[in-house]
Amino acid sequence: MIKSMTGYGKSIAETPLKKITIEIKSLNSKQLDVNTKLPWQYKEKEPEMKSIISQKLDRGKIDLSIFFDILDDENIPLLIHLLLKNIFIR
Numbered sequence: 001m002i003k004s005m006t007g008y009g010k011s012i013a014e015t016p017l018k019k020i021t022i023e024i025k026s027l028n029s030k031q032l033d034v035n036t037k038l039p040w041q042y043k044e045k046e047p048e049m050k051s052i053i054s055q056k057l058d059r060g061k062i063d064l065s066i067f068f069d070i071l072d073d074e075n076i077p078l079l080i081h082l083l084l085k086n087i088f089i090r
Contacts, residue, residue, distance in 0.1 A: 006060075019069040029061040037065040 006028050013020045034050045053062055 014071070016071070018071055021065075021067040021069070023063075023065045023067075025063040026057075027061045029059055032057060032059050032062070034062045034064070037063070039066065039068050042066065 008025050010023045032054055034053050036046050
């Protein structure tokens, strides 16, 4: 198990409709402090992500960020319409 580290990692994946960027930063610290910045759609996954990180690291200040960028602007009105339709039909 990793005891302490300072580092940075970034990964980008693209599909025809969106770009997903994941960044993780870590600084040495005596305690384990995990902070996440997630899209609102994935906030319920935050405890699971923190658990995975805490299984691998004993200490450090960890910042995990996940970003989604929509690449196909033509579909944005359709996506918003579908989202609103799902919200109001419930």
